[in-house]
Amino acid sequence: MLTRQMYATLFLTFMLVISETAVANTVLQANGLGVVSAPPNQAVVSVDVSLTDINPTKAQHYVSERIDVVLAGLSAFSIVEDSLDSGYVMLSPDYEWDREASRQRLLGFRATRSVSFTLNNLNQVAPLMTALTDAKVTRISPLAFINSEADEAKDRALALAVENATHKLQLLAKAAEMSLSSIATINESFSSLPSPSSGLMRAEIAPDRASKDNYVFGDITYRAEVIATGIAK
Template identity: 25%
Template sequence: MKKLVLFLTIMFMTMSYGQEIKQVPQINVNGEGKVKVAPDQVCISATVETKGNNAKDVKKQNDEKMDAVLKFIKKSNVPTADFKTKQVALNPQYDYDKKKTSYNATQTVEIVLRDLSKYDELMEGLVQQGINRIDNVSFESSKLLQHQSEARKLAIKDAKAKAEDYVSVLGQKVGKAITISDNSQVYHPRPVYAAMKTEMMDAAGASNETLAIGEIEITANVSVSFILD
């Protein structure tokens, strides 16, 4: 009898607790914020690659070319803090058909150029001094963190505006945000090369512009859950 009374008491308490739980009305929306800015610096990753049959000679030739490259960068008034050696490698490559071993030496330098007007001159000089591989060119903003913050704020405003649009026809209001998820990614545009200058431009002595820099589009994406009042 006591067990039956205890069981009924627990069931009654469980049912009463369940009735007290109320589902909180809410709305889930996505928001996006975009900030477009002109880049004010460019990061260049350039490599000297040398191949040959003798490891010592290959390494020596590669070192001499990279020495010339670094001297040119310094001569171009790029601050010491804005360029550095990123990678150095010397690898054997065995040719199974010829049964011979050759060697491949590479050295990569990473340069941050803060004066974009010197881009063409720098790139031309790098190639002339021995750079034979451009691994990456990315245009960036020195105020990236500031622009990212602005994009995030715009994304939250966009999410709230969407939520208000949805509930406006229901006679409800958007309350506090209860969850926010950041789904943002940063994108750096690659250079877009223009056509080579024509013979007429050469004859006229016109300057050669080899790329269109464009703009950096910094995007923030969020998912927000709002309580409905």
């Protein structure tokens, strides 16, 4: 049967083991950042044709005719398969406020039809803009420039963030005259897949160049952040 003295001895021994382990192992924490830039290689294009006319049939016929011209012209361009969406004609009454009569006045019926698609060749941006203008579209939305391998770029950014956090843990351990024995946890704290870039810059070129349409596209930046903890001895 254990005596009180033996219990006390066992308890002190247990506490010493815990204390030595706590002193021997130090938990470190560091943030890691990974950034990857990639040039865009595709452009998301959206255009619409609209017309207001007191005759709704005439308005619908006009926008359908213009959109058919747009769709026919796209055969000359490199379009990502299954990205084309030609939509349907939307029809709604169009009013304006008549101040003298203090009431709304019907201007006609507005018919609108949109087309969106992804262009797979950025060298075709300039001729595409010309073709859309010639087709008399009503509006061309700002182009969104994207990278078809965005997921891979995001993964590379995350891997760089982990590498950066691990390097910081090693520096912290070295500064404390210790060594990093293991990584305890790694958590992703922030990861951004940026909104597609809509920036487009036209570059000035020499007169003797074959084409006057030349554009410069900015890179897309993918960013990832992690928080890592490590055990140092």
